[in-house]
Amino acid sequence: MLRRLLPALMLFVPLLAQAACTRTLRVPYEDWRPYSFMADGRHTGLETELLAAVAREAGCRVTYVREVPRNRRLPMLLAGELDLLVAATPNRADAAWYTRPYRDEVLGVFMRAEEARLDVRSLDELLRARRRLVTHRGPASVPIINDFAARGLLTWFEEYGRGVQLMQRGRGDVLLGDSVAIVFAARAVDMPLIELPITLLRDPVTYKLSRRSLTEADLRAFNRAIQRLEASGELQSIRARWLGVAPKR
Known part of the structure; x- marks a missing residue:
């Protein structure tokens, strides 16, 4: 019986991963080449691609919030009005969660x-x-x-x-x-x-998650996603592609 159940249970693993996030992640948009910018009407960049890969692996969706002044981003995250900030350096004084490093x-x-x-x-x-x-x-x-x-x-x-x-x-x-x-x-x-x-x-940076709007399950999902993508080489591939390319304006 157990041997018959195992294949069926394995089918549910991707579905469980897809359900990992408790909400669509609100992330402030920034024009910061080559990390995040618009090209031919499409949002692209190193940070954009890395976050898309990690969020997809964690079963999350991302929406970018425009017109958020830089000095308002952290207060909004702490208040639960934003869910995630990229390229964060861990600070124990912040009332936020930090993922494992991703670059x-x-x-x-x-x-x-x-x-x-x-x-x-x-x-x-x-x-x-x-x-x-x-x-x-x-x-x-x-x-x-x-x-x-x-x-x-x-x-x-x-x-x-x-x-x-x-x-x-x-x-x-x-x-x-x-x-x-x-x-x-x-x-x-x-x-x-x-x-x-x-x-x-030369410092590793992480994703910074809001404690007000997200859960520890979201944090664990992000950490597992980063770990799996590092092991598979996908994050390294994205980093290598962007670190060697600079398109003309």
Whole structure:
């Protein structure tokens, strides 16, 4: 009897996975190339494809919420008005759940190809040489950025296309930020940049789930989905495809 039941029970495993999520996941949309953007009327990008694969494996549906200011995303998640944030670094102080990691976040330091100094091993050397730093507001936690600012050697940008444009116009000597986003933006406009051998940050990032709107079962479903997709190589395949491609604008 047991042997006859096992095949029948196996048929229900995919159905159970499909029922894993307790609700459609509300995720804020962001134009953040190459992670999330619109191309030919379609929402695409590295983060978009990774989340689609994980959600599908976990039995979840995703809907993107537009026009959510960046500074409102965390309060909305904590209030249960959003369900998931991507590319999160675990913080024990947050009243949220964090999944297992699904990719790495890397901060890099770049210079124009014709000026790159590959013998430089630290930002401190560039500061002493009075090189102007151009950086995204995201990595402001790197302490030495404040030293560049104190000496009047700092220019901020909000989006990576603008950061590369500032380098093209000679408005900065050193570009610091998310390595993938910088490479993508530079390739899109044929701007030759060289990454310097300076180690700043390489951290795994996770999905951040709302405790107000989701359940621990949702968290477990996401963790199992990430684990299965890493084992099958699907997440690695998505990462590799996007890390080597930068379409023209």
